[in-house]
Amino acid sequence: MTTGAIIMMILGLGITWGGAAICIRKAMRS
Amino acid sequence: MKREQWGSRAGFILAAVGSAIGLGNIWRFPYMAYENGGGAFFIPYLFAMLTAGIPFMIMEFGMGHKYKGSAPKTFAKLNQKYEWLGWFQVLIAAVIAVYYVAVIGWAISYFNMSFTQSWGQDTNAYFFKEYLQLGENSPSKLGSIQWHIAIPMLVAWGVTFAAIFGGVKSGIERATKIMMPLLFIMVIALIARMVFLPGALDGLNYLFQPDFSKITDPKVWSAAYGQIFFTLSVGFAIMLAYSSYLPEKSDVNNNAVMTVLINCGFSILAGILIFSILGNMAQEQGKPLTEVVSAGVGLAFVTIPAAINLLPAPYILGPVFFLALVVAGLSSHISILEAVTSAFIDKLNWSRKKAATVVCGTGLVVSMAFATNGGLLLLDLVDYFINNIALLTSCIIELLIMAWLVKLADIRQHVNAISDFTIGKWFEVCLRFISPAFLVVILGTNVVNTLTDGYGGYAQSDLLVLGWGLVAAMLAVGIIINKSSKEA
Numbered sequence: 001m002t003t004g005a006i007i008m009m010i011l012g013l014g015i016t017w018g019g020a021a022i023c024i025r026k027a028m029r030s
Numbered sequence: 031m032k033r034e035q036w037g038s039r040a041g042f043i044l045a046a047v048g049s050a051i052g053l054g055n056i057w058r059f060p061y062m063a064y065e066n067g068g069g070a071f072f073i074p075y076l077f078a079m080l081t082a083g084i085p086f087m088i089m090e091f092g093m094g095h096k097y098k099g100s101a102p103k104t105f106a107k108l109n110q111k112y113e114w115l116g117w118f119q120v121l122i123a124a125v126i127a128v129y130y131v132a133v134i135g136w137a138i139s140y141f142n143m144s145f146t147q148s149w150g151q152d153t154n155a156y157f158f159k160e161y162l163q164l165g166e167n168s169p170s171k172l173g174s175i176q177w178h179i180a181i182p183m184l185v186a187w188g189v190t191f192a193a194i195f196g197g198v199k200s201g202i203e204r205a206t207k208i209m210m211p212l213l214f215i216m217v218i219a220l221i222a223r224m225v226f227l228p229g230a231l232d233g234l235n236y237l238f239q240p241d242f243s244k245i246t247d248p249k250v251w252s253a254a255y256g257q258i259f260f261t262l263s264v265g266f267a268i269m270l271a272y273s274s275y276l277p278e279k280s281d282v283n284n285n286a287v288m289t290v291l292i293n294c295g296f297s298i299l300a301g302i303l304i305f306s307i308l309g310n311m312a313q314e315q316g317k318p319l320t321e322v323v324s325a326g327v328g329l330a331f332v333t334i335p336a337a338i339n340l341l342p343a344p345y346i347l348g349p350v351f352f353l354a355l356v357v358a359g360l361s362s363h364i365s366i367l368e369a370v371t372s373a374f375i376d377k378l379n380w381s382r383k384k385a386a387t388v389v390c391g392t393g394l395v396v397s398m399a400f401a402t403n404g405g406l407l408l409l410d411l412v413d414y415f416i417n418n419i420a421l422l423t424s425c426i427i428e429l430l431i432m433a434w435l436v437k438l439a440d441i442r443q444h445v446n447a448i449s450d451f452t453i454g455k456w457f458e459v460c461l462r463f464i465s466p467a468f469l470v471v472i473l474g475t476n477v478v479n480t481l482t483d484g485y486g487g488y489a490q491s492d493l494l495v496l497g498w499g500l501v502a503a504m505l506a507v508g509i510i511i512n513k514s515s516k517e518a
Contacts (some may be wrong), residue, residue, distance in 0.1 A: 001231050001234055001235045001237060002239055002266070003070070003235065004069065004238075004239060004240050005069055005237075005239045005240070006238070007069075007261040008068070008069025008070070008072055008238045008239075009069065009234070009238045009298075009302075010207070011069075011072060012069070012072040012076070012238075013295065013298055013299075015076055016076075016291050016292075016294045016295030016298060017291070017295040017397050018098035019287070020288055020291040021261065022290045023284050023287050023291065024288065024290040026284060026450060026451075027039065027284055027285075028126045028317075028451075029264055030281065030389045030450050
């Protein structure tokens with residue numbers, strides 16, 4: 001895979017699953 | 031009668047995510063991304079998610095929670111004269127329910143076949159000629175019922191009926207608490223195996239390699255917004271019904287953001303899975319990936335079976351893939367039927383058991399039209415008009431009513447009062463200007479293209495009756511019910 005492809009994959013997965021993880025952690029704390 | 035409630039917050043999230051994650055995440059998103067700039071597509075896609083997906087989801091969750099009703103009841107509570115939009119949305123859900131189940135039925139059949147790959151080497155001929163027995167039919171000349179298609183559809187109806195009949199907590203929530211973890215485990219397990227196959231990383235490169243020149247193309251932005259509206263189950267009564275079962279104290283904002291993010295994240299995972307399989311297939315057949323890539327029904331029932339033939343241990347990976355497809359479809363089908371059932375419960379004061387029996391029974395009978403020789407053609411035509419005309423029209427009118435005719439600020443105030451984090455003015459800006467602007471452009475383009483070029487080579491009479499006629503009839507039924515409610 002090219003560097004560009006790897007960066008875009010990490011960006012896509014990071015924003016969606018990273019965001020979801022933050023939301024889930026916030027929900028569990030409350 | 032006291033309104034039913036979800037048993038837990040996790041139960042609601044899983045049900046909402048299960049509704050949003052459907053066949054489209056697996057067979058539509060990967061191709062859309064590949065076609066529209068690869069990795070660069072994620073920029074307009076994530077922008078659309080933030081400016082349309084999340085605000086729309088917060089609005090629908092807020093409406094459902096505030097007005098505690100199915101779509102018609104919610105719109106009637108806003109103003110009696112808007113009830114028709116709720117019925118229009120319920121009818122969209124009802125129509126989708128009767129053809130969506132056919133695809134789940136095909137997936138159940140292919141799940142059975144995948145243990146021995148009994149579809150053979152020519153998967154294209156097998157699917158269209160032997161399995162569907164398409165022949166010389168058309169959307170208006172359907173042929174006879176094919177029982178090898180109808181029986182798996184009955185199985186799908188059985189699962190959906192059991193969930194709806196059981197109620198929100200004991201039926202839907204229980205089903206999605208099994209289905210969604212199972213779906214995620216299966217997809218992650220498949221990815222873990224597929225990415226190590228020869229050629230898989232080349233496939234991923236095709237999917238993620240960014241072509242930034244596409245970012246300036248308005249069509250790519252329209253595709254991104256279109257994908258967001260199609261994928262989230264908004265605008266056709268589902269999320270209103272689901273959120274109406276939330277308890278008084280519910281963190282609506284976080285729930286909505288979480289649902290959207292998990293759905294979009296799943297789409298990207300599905301893209302990794304599909305393009306790993308396609309990359310391996312291209313390598314095994316010595317073809318460029320551009321020759322094997324496809325979307326929709328062709329991807330799931332022609333390309334993937336051919337790819338499964340080439341996999342190591344196809345008797346394991348094949349069944350897991352088709353079971354994932356079945357589970358993704360069923361969790362969405364349950365939510366679509368619940369949107370219809372809840373409207374009947376609210377309107378006619380029926381018990382859940384009676385409403386579920388009538389709605390699922392009627393749906394089963396009507397869905398047999400899609401188990402015929404020409405069922406695929408009818409499905410293709412109806413799906414096109416429902417998704418590209420009716421659903422987008424419904425979303426625009428909902429936004430027009432919510433953002434311009436009633437005070438959207440009330441919804442913002444309501445959700446902020448009960449949520450852990452608050453949303454700002456941007457919420458209203460997105461729903462008043464950005465989302466409607468894209469929706470109008472996409473719908474306008476679809477209407478003009480369909481009027482000038484037709485669709486799929488179908489006869490004008492079929493388009494007129496089964497396409498435009500169907501949408502017009504749905505609008506008319508909504509308006510008639512609204513009028514009779516006013517007079518009653």
